[in-house]
Amino acid sequence: MKQCVQCGHQLRPAKVPLTKAPGTRQHGANGSCKSCYDRDRRAAGAAREPEMFGYVFDERQAASALEAWLSDRRRRIATQGAAA
Numbered sequence: 001m002k003q004c005v006q007c008g009h010q011l012r013p014a015k016v017p018l019t020k021a022p023g024t025r026q027h028g029a030n031g032s033c034k035s036c037y038d039r040d041r042r043a044a045g046a047a048r049e050p051e052m053f054g055y056v057f058d059e060r061q062a063a064s065a066l067e068a069w070l071s072d073r074r075r076r077i078a079t080q081g082a083a084a
């Protein structure tokens with residue numbers, strides 16, 4: 001029987017139910033059990049998040065965008081009145 005490359009837990013094929021192979025873990029991917037695989041995926045997601053967060057919510061970018069919107073709004077109000 002194969003073992004998880006990370007935790008060394010015995011793996012069972014996805015088709016085999018736990019009752020047929022007690023004490024084993026379901027195979028996830030890349031030779032890892034599902035627990036290790038899921039943990040890796042969560043870790044990868046967490047590592048990717050700050051990047052996305054920084055991109056979407058760049059403070060300076062947001063501030064300058066707001067500043068541009070405000071000055072445009074002020075200019076339109078000044079030239080066309082509050083109805084603009």
Ligand SMILES: [Zn+2]
Nearest residue numbers: 004007033036
């Ligand atoms: Zn494992």
